[in-house]
Amino acid sequence: MATADELAPSHRSHKPRKSGPSYMKKNPKTDNKMVKQQNPKAFGVNSAMKAKRNQARSMEKEQRRIHLPTIDRTYGESPPYVVVVQGPPAVGKSLVIKSLVKHVTHQNLPEVRGPITIVTGKDKRIQIVECPNDINAMVDLAKVADLALLVIDGSYGFELETFEFLNIMQVHGFPKVMGVLTHLDELKDVKKLRQTKQRLTRRFCTETYNGATLVYLHGLIHGKYYSQRETLNLFRFITKSIKIPPLTWRATHPYLLSDRLEDVTPPERVEMDKKCDRNITLYGYLRGCNLKRGMKVHIAGVGDYSLAGVSVLPDPCPLPSGLGGKKKGLREKDKLFYAPMSGIGDLVYDKDAVYIDINDHLAQYSKTDDGKSRGDVGVDLVKSLQNTKHCVDEKLEKSFVDLFGRKTSTASSERGYQIDDNTSKWKQGLKKDIRKKKLNLEQIVYGASATSLINEDHESSDDDDEDFFKPKGEESKKLGSGLDVCNANSEYSSKFVGSGILKNWKEKQVCESIRDRFTTGDWSKAGLRNQNDELYGDFEDLETGENHSSHHNTEPGAEEVERGLKKLALRAKFDEETNNDDNGNNPRNSQAKEPAGYFEKLKEELEIRKQMNLLALNELDEDTRIEVEGFRTGTYLRLEIHNVPYEMVEFFDPCHPVLVGGIGFGEDNAGYMQARLKKHRWHKKVLKTRDPLVVSIGWRRYQTLPVYATEDPNGKQRMLKYTPQHMHCLAMLWGPLVPPKTGFVAFQNLSNNQAGIRIAATGVVLEFNYQTRIDKKIKLVGHPCKIKKKTAFIRDMFTSDLEIARYEGSAVQTVSGIRGQLKKVQKNMLDNQVQEGGIARCTFEDQIKMSDIVFLKAWTKVEVPQFYNPLTTALQPRDKTWQGMKTLGQLRREQNIPVPLNKDSLYKPIERKCKKFNPLVVPRSLQAALPFESKPKDIPVRKRPSLEAKRAVVMEPKERKALAILQHFRLMNKDKMKKRKVKEQLKKMLYEAEKTKNEEMSKKRKREEIHERYRTENQQKKKMRRSRD
C-alpha cells in the first residue's frame, strides 16, 4: 500500500494565503500593519517636531478635503443619468452612441435624435444625448449633464469645441468628464500611436483634472460599430463613474430634459390660423428637486411660461422589478430602451391614450365591406365584437334571471364597470371614508376650492337680495362667525383674544384640570401627552365629534422614534460609504471615519433630518403628498404649456435639446446683478463696456449690456471702458435675477463659423442690487470771466444754476496748480449781456489769470442700461445664427461708417520752437542807481567800419623771404617722407613673403619628421611583438 502511495503523483500541499485581498477577506480583523511591523521601533518617530508638523499637515489636508455637507432632498427613484456625448463635427459621436446602444440592448439604432434612455443595470438607467455642434445646444446640455463624453479625433487632436464645452461645464457646475479618442486607426505607426495617446491624455488631464479617464476606440469592426471589447470598456467606465454631482443650482431647481414634444393645439385653431399660438406638451424625467404645481418654468430658447397642467405618466423605461439580490445581470426582457424621437418603438403612451405608429408601407387598409364578408371567420368575429354597443358585463347584468322576485338594479347601477368583489367593495368604502375625514381640517382651512378663497365672502353675501338696502358694516358682522371671522375689511391684529369667556381659574377644580401641564403635576401623564401619536394616524371627526383613536398602549415614545430615525440615518450613511469604497472613488474615507468631530456630527444631523422628512412625507397619502411636496424627482412627467409661439413647433428639431427649468422665488424679476468677470484667456479682444453680450445664467440665455468696473482701494467702483486683459473685473448686468454664487458664461458671437474661441468671458454673480453704484471720473472745464483778487467767476463750466448747486463746496484747480473752492451761484454777473445761468463764484489760494483754465474733478454715476433680450433660438431654424443687438463696431463695419474722430485727442509730434528771448532791458531808474562799472555802456552804432577793420596789411621783404624759405623746407620734407614710406612698404612685403616660405618649409619638415618617427616606432613595436611571440 505504501508503494501505491509513493507511486501516485505527489500533490502539493495547500498553501494558505498570508497576504493580499483574499487573505483580508477571510481574516478581516487582523490588521495588515500589525503583521508587517516586526520591528515597531524602526517605524517610530525620530523627531517630535517633525512628527508634529506632519500631523498638522495631514490634519490640514483632511480639513481642506471636507466640504460643508449638503442634504440630499431627492426622495424619489433616481432619474436616468444624463450622458452627453459631445465633440467636433465628423468625429464619430453618433457612432459611439449607436455602439453603446447596440452593446446594451442588441438593437440597431438607425439614427440618433433626441435623448435615448436605456436600462443599463439593476438600478441604473442612462439617458444618452448627442450634443449638436451649436453653442446654444452645448450650453443647454452642459447645464443638465451628469456625465460628459468628450469625443476627440485622435488623428487630428483637440479642437476648440472640446475646450469650449469644458469651459461651459466648468461654469455651470462641473459634472464627470470622460474623453473618448476615436479615429485611432488612421495612425498606422505604432510608436506614433503611442505618442499621440500619451500626449492627448496628458493634455486632457491638465484641462480637466488629474486622473481623468480617456477611453481609446481603435477602429471599426465590419465598418459598422466599434469593437465589442472597447465598447464594453467604455460602457463599464460610464456605469462606474456616474454620480450625481452635488450642485447647488441643480439641487434647488427642478428641471426636465424633454425627450418628447407634442403639439396639442386644437386642430380647428391651427386650421383657422397657422401662426396661432400653440399648446404643447413636453415629456421627460423630473430631475433636480421637486416640482410644484403652480411653478413657472423657463424653456431654454423660448421663454418663461406657467405650467397649464402637470401629470405623472407611467415610466416608459422602468427599472427591472423583481430581480433578487443574487441575480447579477439583466434579463433580456429588462434591457429596455426608450427613444421616442429617434423613431424607435412604435408605441407611445399619453396621459389618456396610446398611439401606435404604423409606417405607411406596412399598413394595409382593408376595404370597408358592405355586407359581403370575405369568408374569414376570425375577421368577422372581431368585427362583430367591435360593433357591439353593450359590453359583456352590461349584457350579463341585463340578462338577469329573476329568481327571488326582486327588481333588476341595472338601471341604477352606479358602479358601472367596477369589479364586484366583496373585499374590494369594503376597501372602497373605507377609502372613501378616510378621504372624507382627511379633508376635514384642511377643507376648513383651505376651502373646497382653494383658489377663490378671498373673494368668497363677498360672493356669498350677494346671494341674499331680500333686504336690498343694508346698513354698512352689518354685512360684515353677519359673516363674522365661525372660522371665517376675518372677512374682507376686518381690523387686523395678530393678538387673538378669544371670545372673552375666561374660566374662573381661582377655583381649585379648574386649576386641577391643567395641573399636569406644570412641573408640580404628574410627570408621567405629561410624558404621555407628548407622544408622537400622529404617526399612527388616529383622527377626530370634528363635525360629529367622533373620536377615532387607535390603540395607545402599543405606541412607542418620542425618544424611541428618534432612536429609530438615528438608526436609519446611520444605515444610510454606512451604505453610502460602502458604495464609495466599492467604487474606489474615496480611498481616504476610512481615514475620515475615525475622527467623530463636528463634521461627522453635522453629517449625521442632516441624515437624521432627511430620514425624518422621508418618514413624515411617506405617511401622507398620495394626493396630499403631491400637494405638500410636489412631484418627486425621477417621475416621468407630462407638462402642458399653453400659448407657445408656433415657431417652436414649426422649427422643432429633435437633435437639439429641449430644456425645461423651474424658476424659483424672485427669479423672474429683472434687476441689476453684480458679477465678477474675467475675459477668456483665448478670446482675442478685450470686451467693451455697454457692448451687447450674450450670457448664460441659470437656465436662461439672454443678451444684455454689461458695464465693467473695478473696485478702487477706497471701495469706490470705478467704471472701466474695457475689461482688463488678464484680470478679473466687476460687471454690472441687468437681467432676471439669480441667486449669488451662480456662475455664467458670456459670448459675443454665436455663429458656428468662427476662427477663435466663442466664449468671451466667464464669471460668477456676487450679489444683486436694484441700484447701481458705478462711478466714473468727470472733469468739468471752465474759464474765468471776471477776477476780483482771489475770487474768480467761472463760466462755461456749468449750463445751469441747478448744476452749480450740486457741486457747491467742491474743489477746483487751475492748470498752473492754484487750488480753490466752488462757492456759490453768481447771479446777474454780466450786467449788460443776455441773462445766462451757470456762472459760479470760486475762491482760490492765489489770484488767477484770465488766461487760466479752471478744472473741477468729480465723480458721476454711470447708468447701466436696462436692457435684456432673451435668446429665442428655438423659435427659428436651428442652422440660422441668432441675431440680437449688434455691437457698435459691427454696425460701423456693416454700414461703412468711420470711427468718429476727435482731433484734439490725436497724438501729434511735439514741436518745441526755439525760444526767442528779448534783449535784456535795464530800466532807466535802475541804470541810474548802478555804479558806473555795472552800468550798460551806451555805445553809439557806427555807420562806417572802424579804421582797424578797414586797413590792409603788407609784408616786409625780409619777412616775405623767410616765409618763402619755410615753405620750401616744408615741401622738401613732405617729398622725403613719401619716398621713405614707399620704400618701407616694399621691404615689409619682401619680409612677409620670406616668412611664409620659411613656415611652409618648416611645416613640411616637421610632418616628415613625425611620419618618420611613427614609422620607426611602429616597426619597433612589430619587432617587439615578433620577438615576444
Add this chain to the structure above:
Amino acid sequence: MEKPKYKRMKGSQSFRERMLLATLSSTPIIIDEIRADDMIAGLRLHERSLLGLLDTIFDDSHIKTNLTGTQVIYEPGIVMGRKNLVHNCALTRSIGYYLEPLLLLGLFGKEPLSIRLKGITNDPKDLSVDTIRSTTLNILKRFGVAPDGGGQVLLTVPNVQTLTAVQWLEEGMVKKIRGVTFSARVSTDFEHSMRFTARGIFNNLLPDVHISQDHKAGPLAGKSPGYGISLVAETTSGCYISADTTVSCGRRDETGELDVEKQERKPPQDTGVDVASWLLQEIEKGGVVDSTHQVRLLFTLCALCQKDVSKVRVGTLSPYGVETLRNLKEFLGVTFEIKPDPLTGTVILTCLGSGLINLARKLS
C-alpha cells in the same frame, strides 16, 4: 420683459401679512377695495405708516396708493436692512404692529437691520414690546436665528441665508412663569395690585413665579398714561407661552378714526386676574406657542424654511392663523397638512418649507 403680473387681492384683511409675503416671494400685488364701504375709506394711518416703514428698509420697491387710499399697488424690491434707521410709527397702533413684520423681513435682508422705532410701546391690540422680547425672540431661536436687541424701541435683526426646519412637538411642562408689569404716568400702586392678583392665580399651580415691574415717570414715560402686564410661561422643553394686556388712558381719536366700542378701562386688579387666567387658558389649549404667535411667527417661519419637513403642535387654530395659512398657500405655495390630535386637543401641522433663501445677501 413683460409687465409684471400682479396678484389681485381685495379688502384690508391681513394687510401686514400680505405685504410681508409679497415681499418675501417677490410677487407684485394689487390690493383693491380697502375699506371701500367704510365711512372713512382707505388705509388707516398705521397702515400708511407701515408702508412708509417698508419703503425705508427696501430698495427699489414701488408703492402706490390711489387718492382715497382704497387701492395699493405694490411691487416689492429687496430688503436692504441698514443701520441707524429711525421710523416714527403712527399712533393708532403700537410698535408691536410694526415689529412683527420687521422681524421677519430683517432676516432676509442684505445687511443686518438696526432700526429705532418711535411710537406707542404697548397697547391692547398688539403684542407688547416686552412680550416680543421675552417670547418672540425665543421662538426665533428655534429656527436658527439669534437676534439681539428688543429693548424698548431699538430693534436689531441679523440676516440669515436660510432658516432651518423644526420638529417642534414637545410642549413640555411649565416650569416657571416670568412677567413684567409696566406703567407710565400712573401710580406704582397699579402695578403692585396687578402683580398681586396675578400671582394669586398662579399660587395654586406653581411656586416659581416672578413678576418684575417697570415703572416710568416724568419725561421718560411718554405722553399717555397707562399700565399693563406681560406674562410668559416657560416650559421644560423650551417653549414660551405668553399673554399680555395694556390698559391705556390715552387719546386715540386724534386720527379721526371712530372708536367703534368705547373701551372700558379695567381696574388693575381685574387686569391682573384676566391676564393670568388668559395665560392659563393658553396653557390649557396646549401647543408649543400661544395662539398669538401661531399666526405670524410659527406658520410663516415654517413656510419660509428650507425644503425640509417642519412639524409643529399648536393649540386650537385661531382664525388669524387660518388666514395666515391661506395667505401662505397663496404666496409661497406652501400647503400645510393638518391633523388633530384628539388626546391632547391640539393640532399638529406638517409642512414642507418653501426653500426660500436670502438672495439679497452678498457673496462673501
